[in-house]
Structures are given as structure tokens and as C-alpha cells.
Amino acid sequence: MRKKLLSFNSIVFFLFSFLILITACQREISNETGGGGTPTPGVGVDDNIMVTAGARGIVIDENNLPVQGATVTSGAYTTTTDRYGVFGFSNISLSKANGYIKVVKAGYFTGAKTFVTTAGRIHNVRIQLIPKTNTGSFDAATGGTVTLTSGGKLVMPASAVTDAGGTAYSGMVNVAMTWIDPTAPNLPEIVPGDLRGITTGGEERGLETYGMLGVELTTMGGQPLKVAAGKKAELTFPIPAALGAAAPAIIDLWHFDEAKGRWIQEGTATKNGSNYVAQVSHFSFWNCDAPFPLIDLCMTVVNATNNLPLVNVQVRIKRTNGSYGYGYTDSLGNLCGKVPKNEPLVLEIMGQCNNIVYSQNIGPFSANTSLGTISVTIPPTNQLVITGTVVNCSNANVTNGVAVIYTGGTYSYSVPVTNGTFTHTIIRCTNAALSFSVIGIDYATNQQSGVVGGTGTTGTVNVGTIQACGTSSLQFVEFLIDGSPVNYTQPPDNIVAADSSSTGTYSNKTNVYAFRQSGGVPPTTSYSGFNFSNNTAPATGLPLNSAFINAGSNQVAQQILTSNPTVDVTAFGPPLTGFIEGNFNIMMNFSGTPKNVICTFRVRRN
Numbered sequence: 001m002r003k004k005l006l007s008f009n010s011i012v013f014f015l016f017s018f019l020i021l022i023t024a025c026q027r028e029i030s031n032e033t034g035g036g037g038t039p040t041p042g043v044g045v046d047d048n049i050m051v052t053a054g055a056r057g058i059v060i061d062e063n064n065l066p067v068q069g070a071t072v073t074s075g076a077y078t079t080t081t082d083r084y085g086v087f088g089f090s091n092i093s094l095s096k097a098n099g100y101i102k103v104v105k106a107g108y109f110t111g112a113k114t115f116v117t118t119a120g121r122i123h124n125v126r127i128q129l130i131p132k133t134n135t136g137s138f139d140a141a142t143g144g145t146v147t148l149t150s151g152g153k154l155v156m157p158a159s160a161v162t163d164a165g166g167t168a169y170s171g172m173v174n175v176a177m178t179w180i181d182p183t184a185p186n187l188p189e190i191v192p193g194d195l196r197g198i199t200t201g202g203e204e205r206g207l208e209t210y211g212m213l214g215v216e217l218t219t220m221g222g223q224p225l226k227v228a229a230g231k232k233a234e235l236t237f238p239i240p241a242a243l244g245a246a247a248p249a250i251i252d253l254w255h256f257d258e259a260k261g262r263w264i265q266e267g268t269a270t271k272n273g274s275n276y277v278a279q280v281s282h283f284s285f286w287n288c289d290a291p292f293p294l295i296d297l298c299m300t301v302v303n304a305t306n307n308l309p310l311v312n313v314q315v316r317i318k319r320t321n322g323s324y325g326y327g328y329t330d331s332l333g334n335l336c337g338k339v340p341k342n343e344p345l346v347l348e349i350m351g352q353c354n355n356i357v358y359s360q361n362i363g364p365f366s367a368n369t370s371l372g373t374i375s376v377t378i379p380p381t382n383q384l385v386i387t388g389t390v391v392n393c394s395n396a397n398v399t400n401g402v403a404v405i406y407t408g409g410t411y412s413y414s415v416p417v418t419n420g421t422f423t424h425t426i427i428r429c430t431n432a433a434l435s436f437s438v439i440g441i442d443y444a445t446n447q448q449s450g451v452v453g454g455t456g457t458t459g460t461v462n463v464g465t466i467q468a469c470g471t472s473s474l475q476f477v478e479f480l481i482d483g484s485p486v487n488y489t490q491p492p493d494n495i496v497a498a499d500s501s502s503t504g505t506y507s508n509k510t511n512v513y514a515f516r517q518s519g520g521v522p523p524t525t526s527y528s529g530f531n532f533s534n535n536t537a538p539a540t541g542l543p544l545n546s547a548f549i550n551a552g553s554n555q556v557a558q559q560i561l562t563s564n565p566t567v568d569v570t571a572f573g574p575p576l577t578g579f580i581e582g583n584f585n586i587m588m589n590f591s592g593t594p595k596n597v598i599c600t601f602r603v604r605r606n
Contacts, residue, residue, distance in 0.1 A: 045097045045098070045198065045202070045203075045204045046097065047095045047097050047098045047260065047262070048095070049095065049096045049097065050093045050094065050095060050096065051093075051094060051096045051117050051118070051119035052091060052092070052093060052094075052119055052120070053092070053094050053099065053117050053118060053119055053120060053121050053122065053123065054088070054089050054090035054091060054092060054121070054122035054123070055074060055088070055089045055092075055094070055099065055101055055115075055122060055123045055124075055125060056086070056087070056088040056089070056122050056123070056124055056125075056414075057072075057086070057087055057088075057101065057113070057124060057125035057126060057127060058084070058085045058086055058087075058125075058126050058127070059072070059081050059085045059087065059103050059105075059111065059127045059128075059129060060085055060126070060127070060128050060129070060189070061108075061128070061129055061131075062128070062129070062130065062131055064128075065085075066081070066083065066084045066085025066086075067081055067085045067103075067105055067108075067129060068081055068082065068083050068084075068085065068498050069081060069105070069498040069511060070085075070087075070103050070104065070105040070111075070129070071103070071104045071105070072087040072101060072102070072103050072104075073101075073102050073104075074089055074092060074094065074099070074100060074101050074102070075092065075093060075094070075100070076093075077089055077092045077515070078515055078527060079494055079496060079513070079515060080496045080498050080511070080513050081103075081498070082496060082498065083498070083575070084406070088122070089122075090122060094117045095117060096116070096117050096119075097116065097117075097204075098114050098115075098116070098117075098196075098260075098261055098262060099114060099115045099116070099117035099123060100112070100113075100114050100260075100261030101113045101114070101125060101127070102258070102261070103127050103129065105129055107131065107132060107133075108129040108130060108131055108132050109129065109130045109131075109132045109176075109178060109214050109216070109285075110192075110258060111127040111128070111129045111130075111192070112127075112192040112193055112256070112258065112261060113125040113127050113193065113194065114193045114194045114196070114261045114262070115194060115337075116296075116336070116337060116338060118336065121330065122330070124312065124327075124328040124330070126189050126328075127189060128186055128189035128190045129190075130178050130180075130190055130214070131178075132176045132178070132216065133176060134174050134175070134176060135148060135175050135176060135177040135178075136175050136177075137172050137173060137174050137175060137220075138156060138172070138173055138175070139171075139172055139173070140159065140160075140161040140169050140170055140171055140172070140173050140225075141158060141159060141170055142158050143155075143156045143157045143158040143159075143160060144156055144173075146175045146177060148177060148178075148179055150179045150181070150238055151179075151236070151238035151274075151275065152177065152178075152179035152213050152235075152236060152237060152238055153234075153235070153236035154175060154177055154213075154215055154233060154234070154235060154236075155233065155234040155235075155236075156173075156233050157231060157232075157233070159228070159231075160227060160228045160231035160232075160233065161173055161217065161225050161226070161227065161228060162225065162226055162227075162228045162229075163219075163223065163224075163225060163226075164223070164224050164225070164226065166228075166229065168228065169219070169225055171219065171220070172219075172220050173217050173218070173219070173225060174217070174218045174219070174220060174222075175215065175216075175217060176215070176216045176218070177213065177214065177215045177216075178213070178214045179211065179212070179213055179237070179238065180209075180211065180212040180213075180214070180285075181211070181240065182209045182210055182211050182212070182240060182243065183240045183242055183243065185354075187209075188325065188326055191209070191212070192256040192263075192285050193256055193261060193262065193263055195207040195209060195263065195289070195325075196262075196263065196294070196338065197254050197262070197263035197264065197265060197289065197291060198262050198263070198264055198265065199265045199291065200265050200266075204294070205291035205292060205293065205294070206291065206292045206293070206294045206338065206340060207254065207263060207287065207289035207290070207291055207292075208289055208290040208291070208292060208323070209287055209288065209289050210237070210239055210243055210247055210251060210276065210288040210289065210290070211237040211238060211239060211240070211276070211287075211288055212237070212285055212286060212287045212288070213235050213237055213285070213286050214284070214285040214286075215233075215235070215283040215284075215286075216283060217283060226282060226283065227280075227281055227282055227283065231281070232279040232280060232281050233279070233280055233281075233283070234277065234278070234279055234280075235269075235277070235278050235279075235280055235286060236275050236276070236277050237269065237275060237276040237277075237278070237286075237288050238274065238275055239271070239274050239275060239276060241274070244274055246321075247271055247276070248271070248290065249270070249271045250268050250269070250270055250271070251268060251269050251271070251276060251288045251289065251290060252265055252267075252268055252269075252288075252289055252290065252291065253265070253266055253267040253268050253269050253278050253280075253286060253287070253288060253289075254266065254286070254287045254288075254289050255280070255282070255284050255285065255286050255287070256284050256285040256286075256287070257284070258284065263287060263289070265291075267279070267280070269288050276288045292340055292341070293340070293341040293342075294338040294339065294340065294341055295338065295339060295340075295341045295365050295366070295367060295368050295369065296336060296337070296338055296339075296368040296369070297317070297336065297337060297338070297339045297365065297368075297369055297370075297371065298334070298335065298336040298369070298370045298371065299315070299334075299335055299336075299347075299370065299371040299372070299373075299374055300332070300333045300334050300335075300372065300373045300374065301313065301315065301329050301333045301335065301349065301373075301374050301376060302333050302373055302374070302375055302376070303375075303376060303378060303383070303425055304375040304376055304377040304378070305377070305378065305383075307375075308423060308425065309329065309332050309333025309334075310329055310333050310349070310376060310425060310427070311329060311330070311332075311333065311413070311415070311424060311425065312328050312329060312330075312413060313328065313329050313349060313350065313427055314326050314327070314328055314349075314350040315327055315328070315329060315335050315347065315348070315349055315350070316347070316348040316349075316350060317339050317345050317346070317347055317348075317362075318345065318346040318347075318348060319340060319343060319345060320343070320344060324348075325337070325339065326350075339363075339365070341364075341365065341366065342364045342365070342366055343363060343364050344361065344362075344363050344364050345361070345362050345363040345364070345365075346359060346360070346361055346362070347359070347360045347361075347362050347371075347374070349374075349376050349427075350427075351382060351427040351428060351429045353428075353429035353430065354429075355382075355429040357376065357378055357379075357382055357427055358374075358376040358377075358378075360374070378425075378427060380458055380459065381431060381458055382427055382428055382429065382458070383425055383426070383427055383428065383458060384425070384426045384428055384434060384456045384457065384458055384459070384460075384461065385423065385424070385425050385426075385459070385460040385461070386405060386423070386424050386425075386426065386436065386438070386454065386456070386460075386461050386463065387421070387422065387423040387424070387460060387461070387462050387463070388403065388421070388422060388438065388440075388452075388462060388463040388464060388465070388466055389420050389421050389422075389464070389465045389466065390403055390417045390420060390421075390422065390440035390442070390449075390465075390466050390467075390468055391420060391465055391466070391467050391468070391469075392442050392444070392445055392447065392467070392468055392469060393445065393447060393467070393468075393469035393470075395467070396420075397419055397420025397421075398417050398420055398440065398442045398444070398468055399417075399419065399420070399444070400417075400442070400443045400444045401417045401440065401441050401442045401443050401444070401468060402414045402415060402416055402417060402422075402440075402441050402443075403415045403417055403422040403424075403438055403439070403440050403441075403466070404438065404439045404441065405424060405436055405437070405438050406436060406437045406438075406439075406576065407426070407434060407435075407436045417440070428458070431457050431458065432457070433455050433456070433457055434455065434456055434457065435453065435454070435455050436453070436454050436455070436456075437451045437452070437453050437454075437576065438451070438452045438453075438454065438463055438466065439451055439452075439466075439576060439577060440452075440466035440467070440468040441468055441473050442468035442469075442473075445468075445469075446472055446473050446474045447468050447469050447470070447471065447472060447473060448468050448471050448472075448473040448577065449466045449467055449468045449469065449470070449471070449577075450470070450471070450577055451576060451577050452464075452466050471577065473604075474489065474490070474602070475489070475490040475495040475579070475602055475603050475604055476488060476489045476490070476495070476600075476601065476602055477495060477512065477514040477528065477599065477600075477601045477603070478599065478600050478601070479528065479549060479551070479597055479598070479599050480597070480598040480599075481549070481551050481555075481590075481595050481596070481597050482595045482596055484551070486528070486549070486550075486551050486552065488514035488515075488516060488528065493514060493515060493516045494514070494515040494516075495512070495513070495514045495515075495603050495604075496512070496513045496603070497510060497511070497512050497513075497580055497603040497604060497605060498510075498511045498513070509531050509532070509533060509534060509545065510531070510532055510533075510534035510580065511529065511530075511531045512529055512530055512531075512580075512601060512603055513527070513528075513529040514527070514528050514529060515527050527548070527550055528548060528549045528550050529547070529548050530544065530546065530547040530548070530567075530584075530599070531544075531545045531546045531547075532544045532545060532567040532569075532584075533545065536572060537572050538569050538570055538571060538572055539568075539569050539572075540566070540568045540569075541566045541568070542566060542567045542568070542569060543564075543565075543566060543567075544560070544565040544566055544567045544584055544586065546558075546560070547560055547565075547586070547588065547597075549588065549597060551590065555590050555591060556590070556591065557588040557589055557590040557591075557595070557597070558588075559588060559589040560586055560587070560588055561586070561587040561588060561589055561594055562586040562587045562588075565584065565586045566584065567582055567583070567584045568582050568583055568584065569581070569582040570582050570583070571602075572605070573605050574605070575605050576604075576605070578604075578605045579602050579603060579604055579605060580601070580602070580603050580604075580605050581601065581602045582600075582601060583598070583599060583600045583601070584597075584598075584599050585597070585598050585599075
């Protein structure tokens with residue numbers, strides 16, 4: 001049965017998806033050396049070789065719901081997730097061997113995904129955040145034990161905790177701890193990185209995981225703590241029953257380095273009954289893994305019915321023990337990534353509900369391999385094709401634009417418009433009616449359409465002609481600082497408006513973020529933003545809660561000097577197509593100098 005396949009994924013050898021950039025030609029950074037492809041398995045890896053590419057992804061929580069307002073970084077670049085949990089980067093500098101995306105959200109452990117980067121492509125990722133809650137506590141002076149219901153355990157010796165600066169800490173210590181089940185069906189989405197590790201000899205290997213523990217120590221007030229120099233903590237990793245027989249007596253231990261985005265080999269763990277036990281000198285995510293060699297595998301996936309590429313579909317590569325890795329195809333149906341070397345494998349194409357729509361035995365492969373074109377016959381009852389035409393204000397075909405398709409939940413698609421037309425296939429697992437919305441955007445004129453709704457089950461739904469006209473798609477945040485302008489405009493800048501949830505400390509707030517990213521190596525980012533108590537209609541005198549403004553030349557302000565600052569919101573449009581517009585006038589402290597700040601803004605309401 002299909003669900004059985006999900007119960008054995010003790011390994012993730014992640015395939016990396018590539019979505020071709022729509023708006024610009026790409027080139028590799030000038031310090032690129034050697035030819036195409038990725039580092040040969042068994043040879044030292046250089047993460048400092050950079051290429052220009054992009055990344056797009058979805059961030060979800062433990063309930064598979066989108067996470068809005070999460071901070072997403074890649075190197076010097078920063079953005080935030082929208083109401084659908086979606087984020088995106090384009091034209092940024094990424095490590096060729098190890099592109100790295102990090103996600104931070106209050107109340108969750110840091111999320112991280114890494115991938116082999118191809119120049120000129122946007123890489124598609126999906127990240128599920130793990131809740132970070134207080135698991136237990138102990139007195140630093142006496143040490144203590146904290147145990148999870150899963151059997152994961154932390155044992156701290158006495159007087160073994162310091163603050164972040166290394167000063168001995170006395171008092172109660174809060175412990176946030178989580179165990180990652182290596183047999184969990186969502187393992188590829190929650191695991192930090194992509195389960196490629198760097199050995200003590202500097203070689204890259206795939207990792208077969210037998211379980212992970214993430215641990216963070218804080219004071220009762222939330223300040224970070226760490227293990228004292230010369231001390232070690234004991235970690236116990238439960239071994240799932242399904243993996244017990246195969247688990248070696250001694251296994252390599254690896255920690256996730258958040259700065260590098262890499263699993264780093266460090267020490268070993270010893271099998272004790274149904275657990276692995278290890279001594280560690282610092283905390284992050286720790287992982288019990290058996291390494292294996294890798295090769296590169298590429299393919300193109302098309303729909304046999306019309307020979308069109310299957311876009312953004314999940315492709316799984318499964319080992320004989322049932323473990324698997326996965327990735328998503330790009331706008332041309334392409335997919336490349338690293339898979340186990342010299343092993344028979346199974347290739348599977350998945351629908352939206354983890355249903356298998358195609359399966360093929362492949363391998364073993366002793367060297368980098370291209371499978372060429374894979375033609376997938378999808379039963380008519382499993383596919384819904386959405387197609388249409390996008391024209392500009394003169395009713396001429398749009399040649400530089402996209403159709404944004406929203407299907408609710410965590411699914412949204414940005415489909416390129418080619419000579420005025422777009423086509424997108426959704427592989428389904430149910431005949432229930434699917435409601436969707438489409439917006440046409442013309443990048444040449446910065447105009448957009450209204451929402452065109454549709455409903456379908458199977459077959460083809462043609463939404464007709466969408467005119468990207470009548471509403472400006474332009475977004476801007478403009479500051480006048482003592483008469484000097486600092487302006488952000490999208491495009492080319494990145495502007496996001498994120499509404500906070502209706503509950504919690506930051507409830508009913510609108511956060512506006514504006515980012516400018518340079519093309520240097522390393523790149524630089526100019527970031528400004530503000531937060532105000534939101535409304536659902538135009539209003540005056542809304543409280544301005546915070547502001548951060550980067551005026552360049554090391555002129556940064558985050559202290560508001562004006563008493564009871566407010567924002568006037570002049571427009572509050574509907575979600576997806578509407579915009580929030582407004583202004584404020586305040587005094588701020590720029591490195592000790594008070595300056596007047598006048599801001600006007602127009603941002604899309606997500």
C-alpha cells in the first residue's frame with residue numbers, strides 16, 4: 001500500500017529542484033572554476049565557489065499550515081513569508097555546492113534547507129518548522145535530566161552551563177528539546193539541511209539517519225546559554241523498532257552547523273539497547289548517521305498526454321530499504337540532484353496527496369547520469385489542467401509576465417506567460433472540486449488583473465482571457481529623511497506586507513519590510529521596515545509600534561523619538577489583488593542625531 005512507503009524513510013538523499021528564472025538571463029559568478037556539475041563524491045568540497053541563482057519555497061508549521069511573517073535568509077539576503085508561507089529570492093549569490101536557506105520564527109527551532117545550486121535557476125524547497133517549547137528545567141549548580149516522551153534524553157552535569165559569553169551561570173535553566181523520528185513521513189521537510197555531511201577528512205557524503213535531537217538552553221528570561229568549556233552533556237537518541245536490527249553498534253555523530261548550513265562529523269554514539277548514547281560539548285541539532293557515497297542524477301519529466309513539462313511535481317528516489325529522497329521539477333520539467341551511488345533505485349512521481357502516479361526501477365549508477373526525458377502517463381481522473389491567455393491594456397499578448405495561481409492552503413504557483421498563454425497541470429488524488437484563483441501580471445507595464453476564479457475536478461479548465469490592466473502592480477516604500485530620499489520600489493526591490501495572526505503578543509499587526517540587494521560578491525542588503533496596529537479599512541491615527549530604517553552610509557535608526565507615533569492608512573485593499581497605502585511623519589534617532597522621517601508606502605496585501 002502507498003502509505004507503507006512512508007514508514008521507512010530513514011534516509012533523505014535530497015533531490016534539488018530547479019525552476020528556470022523568468023525575468024532575467026543568468027550567469028555564473030566570475031570566481032567559478034572548472035566545468036559544470038557538482039563536486040565528485042569522495043573529493044573535498046569547496047562551498048566558497050559561488051553562482052548566481054535563486055530560491056523559492058513554502059514554510060509550514062507542525063499542522064501543515066502556512067507560516068506567515070517568518071524571516072528567511074540566504075547569505076546576505078533577507079525576506080519574509082507571505083500569508084501562504086511563500087518566500088522567494090532571485091538573482092542572488094549562492095554556494096554552488098551548498099545553497100543555504102534559513103528560516104527563523106519566534107516559537108520554533110530554526111528551519112534550514114540546503115541544495116546543490118545550478119546557475120540561472122530558482123530552486124524550490126519546502127520547510128516545516130518544529131515548535132520550540134520548554135521541555136523541562138534544571139538547576140545549573142546541580143545539573144539535571146530532561147526526558148522526552150519519545151525517550152530522547154539530556155543529562156547535564158553540575159556546574160556545566162555558561163552564558164553566551166562564557167561566564168559561569170548559576171540559576172535555573174530552561175531546556176527546549178525535540179527528537180526527529182527518522183521514520184517520519186515528513187522527515188525531508190523537517191530535517192535541517194539535506195542530509196549531506198562533511199567528514200573529518202573534508203569529504204562530502206550522503207547520510208543515513210537513525211535519529212536526531214535538537215537542544216537549546218536558555219535562562220528563565222530567554223537568554224541563550226551553552227555548555228561550559230571542558231564539560232560534556234549526555235544525549236540519548238531512541239532507535240525506532242523498524243531500524244533496530246540494522247543499527248550498527250557504533251555510529252558516526254554529526255552536528256548541524258547553522259553558520260555553514262552543513263552537517264559536520266564529530267564523534268560517535270554507542271548503541272545501548274534500543275538507544276544511541278553520545279557525549280557532546282555543545283548544542284545544536286545532533287544526528288546519528290551512517291555515511292554513503294553519492295552521484296549526480298538529472299531528468300526531464302513531461303506529461304505523455306500533451307508532451308508538456310510537468311511543473312512543480314514531487315519526484316522521489318527510493319532505496320531498496322524503503323528510504324527515499326525527493327525534489328520538485330522546474331518550469332521546464334527539469335530536476336537534478338544527488339542520489340546513492342552503485343545502488344538499485346526506484347523513481348516515483350507523486351501527486352498532491354502523496355499518491356504515486358508513476359514508478360520506474362532505475363540504476364545502479366556508478367557515475368553522474370542523465371535519465372533524459374521521462375514521459376508520464378497520468379490517468380485523466382488524476383490531472384487538472386489550468387490554461388488561459390494574458391493580454392495587456394492594449395489587448396496585445398503579454399510577453400514578460402506571470403499568471404499566479406492560488407489553490408488555497410500551502411499551494412500557489414507562479415506560471416510563466418509565453419506569447420500571451422499559460423498552461424499548468426495539477427496532479428490530483430481526489431475528484432472533489434478544486435477552487436482556484438488566477439491573477440495575471442504584466443512586468444513590462446507593472447499592471448495586474450483582478451482575480452479570476454475557477455473550479456475544476458479533472459480535464460482542462462480554460463479561464464479565458466485575463467487582461468493585466470487597470471491596477472498598478474507597483475509597490476514602493478519611500479522615506480524622506482531630513483529632505484534626503486531613501487526609496488524602495490518593487491521591482492527590482494523586494495517589498496513584503498505580512499499580517500500577524502489574531503492571537504499572541506504581536507496580534508493584529510501589519511509588518512512592512514523592504515529589501516534592496518546588490519549584486520556584489522559578497523552581496524549587500526539594505527533593509528528597512530515598520531510595524532503598525534492594523535485595521536481592515538482606511539483609518540487615521542493607527543499606532544506605529546516600531547520602525548527600522550537603513551539610510552545608507554552607516555546611518556541606521558531604530559529608535560522612534562516621537563511620542564505616540566501614528567500611521568495614516570489611506571487604502572486597505574482586498575487580499576491578493578489589493579494594496580495597503582499610507583504614510584507617517586516621525587522623528588528618529590540616527591546614530592545619535594535626531595532626524596525627521598516622512599514615509600509613504602504602497603504594498604500588496606497578502
